[in-house]
Amino acid sequence: MGKGTTVSVVPCGTYDQEDVDRSVREAVRLAGGIGSFIRPGDRVLIKPNLLKARPPEDAVTTHPEVLRAVIGLVREAGGTAMVGDSPGLGDLRRVAEKAGMLPVLEEAGVPLVPFDDAVTVRSTGRFQRFEIARPLAEVDAVINLPKLKTHGMTVLTGAVKNLFGCIPGKRKVQWHFNTGVDHESFMRMLVELAALIRPRLTVMDAIVGMEGNGPGSGDPRKIGAVIAGIDPVAVDVVAGELVGVSAEKLPVIKAARAAGYGAGRMNEINLAGTPLETLRLNDFVLPPREHTEWSVPEWMRRSLKDALTTRPVIDSGACVRCGICEGHCPQQAISPAHGKLTIDYRRCIRCFCCQEFCPQGAISVGKGWALKLFRK
Numbered sequence: 001m002g003k004g005t006t007v008s009v010v011p012c013g014t015y016d017q018e019d020v021d022r023s024v025r026e027a028v029r030l031a032g033g034i035g036s037f038i039r040p041g042d043r044v045l046i047k048p049n050l051l052k053a054r055p056p057e058d059a060v061t062t063h064p065e066v067l068r069a070v071i072g073l074v075r076e077a078g079g080t081a082m083v084g085d086s087p088g089l090g091d092l093r094r095v096a097e098k099a100g101m102l103p104v105l106e107e108a109g110v111p112l113v114p115f116d117d118a119v120t121v122r123s124t125g126r127f128q129r130f131e132i133a134r135p136l137a138e139v140d141a142v143i144n145l146p147k148l149k150t151h152g153m154t155v156l157t158g159a160v161k162n163l164f165g166c167i168p169g170k171r172k173v174q175w176h177f178n179t180g181v182d183h184e185s186f187m188r189m190l191v192e193l194a195a196l197i198r199p200r201l202t203v204m205d206a207i208v209g210m211e212g213n214g215p216g217s218g219d220p221r222k223i224g225a226v227i228a229g230i231d232p233v234a235v236d237v238v239a240g241e242l243v244g245v246s247a248e249k250l251p252v253i254k255a256a257r258a259a260g261y262g263a264g265r266m267n268e269i270n271l272a273g274t275p276l277e278t279l280r281l282n283d284f285v286l287p288p289r290e291h292t293e294w295s296v297p298e299w300m301r302r303s304l305k306d307a308l309t310t311r312p313v314i315d316s317g318a319c320v321r322c323g324i325c326e327g328h329c330p331q332q333a334i335s336p337a338h339g340k341l342t343i344d345y346r347r348c349i350r351c352f353c354c355q356e357f358c359p360q361g362a363i364s365v366g367k368g369w370a371l372k373l374f375r376k
Contacts, residue, residue, distance in 0.1 A: 005263045006031055007229035007238045008272040011279060012207045013222075015056070015065050020226075024069035024203060027228035030272040037201040037230075038141060040078030045113070045135055046070055047199070048145040049162050051216055052089040052357065053098035059210045059220035062145045064100040066205045066226070070143060071108050084113035084135050086168050089324065089357045115168045125192035125259065132166050136197065144199040144232060148206040148223060148239050150214030152287045152310065152352035152365040153183065153251075157215050158239045159202045159232035160194045160252050167193070176351040177330040183350070187255035194232050195261045202235045203228045206242065211285040217361030225279050233262025234269045241266065241276055243284035287365040311348060312355045313366035316340045325354035325363060 008030035012023035028034050038044060048062035056063050067083065074081040083105060087095045092114045096102045105112055115133035122129055136142060146162035154161055164172060179186040204227040212218040225242060229235045233256040237247045247253040247264055257264040288310045314325075319341055326334045326341070333347035334354060343354075355363040 004270055005229065005231045005234050006270045006272055007227060007234050009238060009276060009279065010226045010273045011224055012226050013224050015063050015207060017065055017068065020065040021069045021072065023226045024066060025073065027203065027226045027273065028073060031228040031230065034073045034077045038074055038077035038079040042079040042140040044074050044079040044081050044141045044143060045139040046081055046083045046143045046145055047085060047162065047165065048083065048101065049147040050085040050087050050092065050095050050099060052087055053095045055098060056100045057220065059208050060216055061099040062147045062205045063207065064104045066145060066203065067101055068104045070145060070203055071110055082111045082113050084115055084133065085165050086115035086133060118168045118171065121196060123192055123196050125195065127189055127192050130193055130196055131171050133168050136166055141200040142197055144202040146202065146204050147209065148204055149210035150212060150218055150287050152355050153350065155250055155286060156240055156245060159204060159235040160190050163194045163197050163232065164190055166197055173328065173330045173353065176349065176353060183251065184255065187251045188259060190252055191255045191259050191261050199232060201228065201230060202232045204235055204239060206239060213287065213361060213364050216356050217358060221284065223281060231262045233264055237264060237266060237269060238271065242279060243281050245286065310365050311345060311350055312343060312352055312363050314341055314343060315362045315364065318360050318362035320360055322359065324357055324359060328353045328357050
């Protein structure tokens with residue numbers, strides 16, 4: 001990784017099996033070729049985005065055809081594939097079935113591996129230990145299969161953020177709790193986790209992404225590309241450029257630069273394949289991004305937190321009181337009151353877990369009154 005790392009961008013206009021297979025193969029070839037990532041006999045864990053049980057057309061999860069194509073490449077290289085993840089919401093098998101991946105796995109005879117058990121792994125970064133899913137410690141290689149989507153906390157969620165799913169179950173919530181309102185610390189954690197996992201290859205599904213109220217309730221948006229590379233940071237930089245978001249506006253990339261991990265600038269990346277100008281979107285809809293709380297004095301943070309930050313907002317008309325947001329809030333800041341759910345913004349740490357997991361799309365990213373005033 002670092003200066004000179006290659007990221008490939010290959011057009012793909014549909015999820016037709018032949019189109020996806022052709023585009024994924026070309027993207028991987030341009031990134032170095034599958035033989036440079038996978039050796040004969042390697043046990044390979046493929047990590048898609050399996051956030052929650054939604055059909056492929058909703059663009060919440062990695063498309064099954066992208067998974068099928070990568071499984072084919074692993075086998076051709078002489079590797080043995082397995083697929084695993086830790087969904088934010090729901091049972092892994094049910095999520096994989098709803099996302100259209102289970103039939104692909106059954107047809108290929110590839111096992112679906114739950115991330116239930118954890119092992120502690122030492123790190124040399126700011127965070128000295130991580131509890132990661134046991135299968136990750138038992139394979140020879142990891143291939144990262146993210147989906148390009150918006151996210152209330154990270155602006156975009158892609159290659160680096162997808163690896164957060166390597167932390168099993170409720171342990172992810174604990175990381176939100178531990179880092180609290182310090183978003184910079186949370187981003188640094190994501191970067192150090194990616195450095196620890198060290199995927200051999202990342203193949204991003206940017207054929208149809210998600211804009212607006214992502215990562216679970218936004219709108220599908222055709223982007224028309226497959227992106228591939230070794231360095232997940234570099235892949236995210238290129239993905240951002242593809243949808244009109246510079247690296248300077250991506251908190252994860254800022255954290256990567258501070259940590260000295262990956263290629264966090266376009267001039268450090270060798271682009272292969274189709275020029276970005278031919279595919280770039282200029283009207284991709286992002287969530288509100290004004291987290292100005294983190295750049296003001298401490299006394300102002302405390303006294304004007306609600307006014308100066310973006311925050312989750314519940315649409316009471318769309319909310320069905322399922323209780324999922326309550327159960328996933330690391331601060332227990334959501335509770336029923338007067339016949340509806342309310343958020344205690346004094347306790348809320350703006351992790352947007354509630355917005356991410358709401359099955360009704362009833363929670364969106366809103367602005368405090370000061371942000372609205374400043375924008376006007």
